[in-house]
Amino acid sequence: MRIIVVGAGVAGLAAAARMGGAANDVVVLERGSAAGGAALSWGGPCTLTLPAVLRDLFVKTGGRKASGGGALEDNVSLVPVDPVRRFVFADGTSLALPNTARGATKDAFDAAFGDGAGAAWLGLLDHGNRAWSAIRPTLVEVPDASRAELWRLYRSGSGRRAIAARRTLRQVGAACGIRDPRMLAVLDEYALGAGSDPRFAPAVLATRPYIEHAFGAWRVVGGVPELARAMYERCVARGVAFRFGAEAASISSGSVTLASGEQLTADVVVAAVDAQVLRRLTGEQPASASKTAATAGYSPSLLSLRLEASADLELPHESVFFGDPGRAATDARLDALFPASASASASASASGTHRVPADPTLRVHAAPEQPRELVVQVDVPCALPDEAAHGYVPTLVELVGQRLGLSPEVTLTLRETITPADRERATGVPGGSVNGPAITSVGSAILRSPTVQPIKGLLHVGASSRPGPGLAFAALSAWNAAEVLRPTRV
Template sequence: MSKQHIVIIGAGLGGLSSAIVLQSRGYQVTCLEKNDEPGGKLHEVKLGSASFDFGPNTITMPHVFQDVLKGAGLNPDEYFTFTKLQKHTTNAFPDGTSFSFSSNMEEMQEELFQLDPGAADRYPAYLKEAERLYKLAENHFFNRTFSGFRDYFSFGLARALAASKPVQTMDAFHQRFFSDERIRAAFNRYATYIGSSPFDCPATFSLIGYLELADGVYYTNGGNYKIALGMKRAASDLGVAFHFGEEVTNLEIVNRNVQNVHTKKRMLQADAVIMNGDLLTQFPALVSEDKRPSFSDKKAASFEPSISAAVVLSATDTAFPTNHHHVFFSGDPEKEFRQIFQDKQYGDDPTVYLCTSSRTDHSRSSDGDNVFLLVNAPAVSSKKSEFPIERIYRKLSAYGIDLRHHTTEHQVILPEHIQDSFYAFRGALYGLSANSRKNTFLRPYNQAADISNLYFAGGSTHPGGGSPMVTISGVRTAELLMKQQR
């Protein structure tokens, strides 16, 4: 009996994890990727003697990546390894104060005590509540797939959702524990990990604090892009066939099934297809509207995108006094989020995030630093917003970081580039925002409603954006496919 042939569109972390699961379970998998390398947004950029991770710089839940390979009978340490960062993120404020996040409870309380002794006292209670939210999500939400609305009709799921503070905002949740606005701004920044505003997204996502502050923040040795390279190598070792630089042009639908997958170079017969590209742009691009009445072009365009980003990669000739992760906060974070989401503009006083992985891994920059600079940006829209790069350079200079005069090579990536290069919905980094309860808990399903053998994995479907969630999405979608196509 011949193996079922599964075609995966996109070699991002979702597609790679699906490929590993399916190939290890006896399917024959072919993965088509329009770019020349795996990982999607998670890839390496080189400028002079410096190298950068474009894409996720903060890695949490390393066990998620390791478990994909373990489940296929492989030793993950042969493909990628991690280093845990202790005091991993420094939060700096306009008044000259700062404190660092740590996964050590006592260290964290000492850091908070400098700004607010009461916050240090309440920190254990905060961490316990963040852990409760995480356990609820892990047990009832992360590890599920949704192929239709009826999948939500579960008493256990309904009870878990009700207990996860879906009505309270993240900012309101943090106000219970932290009265100091600086501390609250630092914790509220977790909303940007899902591309949202802490003043709108549900308190449910405060669970991210537990992941960083209890489980820890990690760096993938050699660069975070090594996760994608390692997963691709693991998939190849199992027998997955990859075709890079080959873009899918359309899916041929016959009797509510994908029958063939077309590229400019070939046609592939498929027993089932997993689409790891952005669902909101690629489903409409590859399937004619009459074949997907449940997901019209109008519906696809109606979703609210997550935030995008403006990124500057700077190879420098000197080292700066920064942590591996360093955040320079706006004086008015609430105004900044309002300007991004409502006014569709960059903030007047933008929060600036720097990742300098050469602080941990000196091989990433032999002559100075590899400074990855990111500013939250509005998604692409009809409103034009000018990237305030000079304002950002002036802000960093006040902290002793003179990028303007110490950068030897640089590259600027704007939301339009992210939109065009990765077919990301309006340049969004995380698919949909979680500012509305609908987008939070009723994301697009993992299976097409009108096409029985078409499945979706990635940040624009369940369970959402971020490297671990996208990887979980790939695993669970592969399991759903196996269950249904068997």
């Protein structure tokens, strides 16, 4: 069987590795110059939950012999992170989130926010557990699940309570006792991490903190480039061919036409691209501007910095520095990040309300092996002109130094800046989102773009497809696609 994979991101590489081998002739087309795709332009941390998904990928594609180097840990260095991340608030409160330990998690929340806070957070995790237990066997691990499976869950009382389709993540948090605005800001971070507006994020996203807590958080030493290298080498070992600098211009049943005009034929085409890009490639009517604005996934700007100091700064894998906790999740801030419609966005831009944030949340990522190299994520309104976003950088660098408490003689040197507009130019994804469309409902969280597309022989994988965004889910979407072709055999 001849298979063409469009896109060499994590999902595309995982699909190619699973589908490669003697039975298939697989070629990967990548518009960029290296494997990794959109993940390389992300530049953020390589934090992994559900490591079993990637472990299964490497074992199943590494040969039967134990000496074949099939295990994930034989190919990359995977290290648990503890704390998972540290949250720092403007009032001096600090929360170091433990990795997997339930008792330690309760104690950490109680110490940071007062008695009862830990029990409230554990209540949220328990809700996430119920939701995950309901959707995992019926929707997540079923390659061609449809709304019929979702409706079957709705018919049972336990299923309805677990999914809580009419409630938001904030409402579930409030029902569990999360009312402190600082704890709400922590909860909002999980919605933002999925590309969702925290005001409308569905309750089913409680699965995200639960999965992180239950299965632990890990980091790949060397980040996404190192993971992409290992996956690329596995693909090559499986006989997969790569063509870099090969941009797909259109996809039809059984063929892919490149921007150069060359046409390639295949039995199956696997599109490892954003859903909006796929619509363009297949000639579907693009989503309206208002719909695109309303569903654009959140995507922060990034700063790559080098700490110039005589001593290394000790930081955990990830630190979140909030501004004024009273404004950490205000509607005005979220309106700027998630314009409700194109007209609202245009009106806001005309009135000058899409200015750079005065007191933004900063997410600082560090690695012990490179203690002076920092990557900083910052929220920038999606309607902000690109030149204004880049012009804001010197202020941000100064703000990073203040949040880290650096002395005046210590300097931060800017190495690279990546805005959502930069990412859009690199990947072709509207708004530069790495998480696909914003999650606003149970359906958009679980039943994203289907694996099997209406066009014969076309499969869809990646953050825009099922089961959703994240490194592990991207690899799981590739498993779904492989199961469609050869159930249980790859």
